[in-house]
Amino acid sequence: MPRYNNYANNYNEIKNITSEARNAGRVNEVNRSVNDVRSEVLTLKIMVQAMMEIMADRGIDPDVINAKIEDIVNRPETFNEPEKLSTRCPDCGRLILDNGNTPLTGTCLYCGKVVRFAPKFEDINKAGSEGENASGNDAGNGFGI
Numbered sequence: 001m002p003r004y005n006n007y008a009n010n011y012n013e014i015k016n017i018t019s020e021a022r023n024a025g026r027v028n029e030v031n032r033s034v035n036d037v038r039s040e041v042l043t044l045k046i047m048v049q050a051m052m053e054i055m056a057d058r059g060i061d062p063d064v065i066n067a068k069i070e071d072i073v074n075r076p077e078t079f080n081e082p083e084k085l086s087t088r089c090p091d092c093g094r095l096i097l098d099n100g101n102t103p104l105t106g107t108c109l110y111c112g113k114v115v116r117f118a119p120k121f122e123d124i125n126k127a128g129s130e131g132e133n134a135s136g137n138d139a140g141n142g143f144g145i
Contacts, residue, residue, distance in 0.1 A: 085117040 056062060072078055085098040089108040096106040096115050104117045 087115060087117060089113050089115065 052062070052065065055065060085104065085106070087096055087106070088094070089096050089111060091113045092108060092111045094108055094110045096108050096113075098104065098106050098117055106115050106117065107113070108115070
C-alpha cells in the first residue's frame with residue numbers, strides 16, 4: 001500500500017505543477033496582450049499629439065479643438081457599441097464582416113480571403129454630419145473645424 005500512496009502523491013504533485021505551469025502560461029499571454037494594448041495606446045497618443053501640434057502650427061485655436069472634443073463626447077452615439085464593418089470579398093463577391101478578434105480585419109467564409117477594413121474620413125463625417133454641415137461649421141475636412 002505505501003507504494004500506491006507514493007504513486008498517488010507523485011501523480012497529484014505532477015498534476016499541481018502542470019496546472020501551475022498552465023496558469024503561468026495564461027498569465028504571460030494576458031501580460032503580452034496588455035503590453036500590446038499599451039503599445040497601441042501609446043502609438044495613438046503620439047499620433048494625436050502630432051496632429052494637435054500640426055493643427056496648432058497651422059493656426060487652429062486649441063479651444064476650437066477642445067470644443068469639438070466636448071461635442072463628440074456629448075453625442076449619445078459616441079459610447080454605443082460600434083457597428084461591425086463589412087465589405088464585399090474582392091475574390092468571390094460575398095459579404096465579409098469584421099471578425100471582432102483582429103481589429104479592422106475580416107475573413108471571407110466562402111473563399112478564405114483575409115480583408116482589412118481601413119477607416120476613412122468620410123466615416124467620421126457621417127458620424128458628425130447631422131448638425132455640423134447644416135450650420136456651416138464643417139469645412140469638409142473630417143475634423144469639424
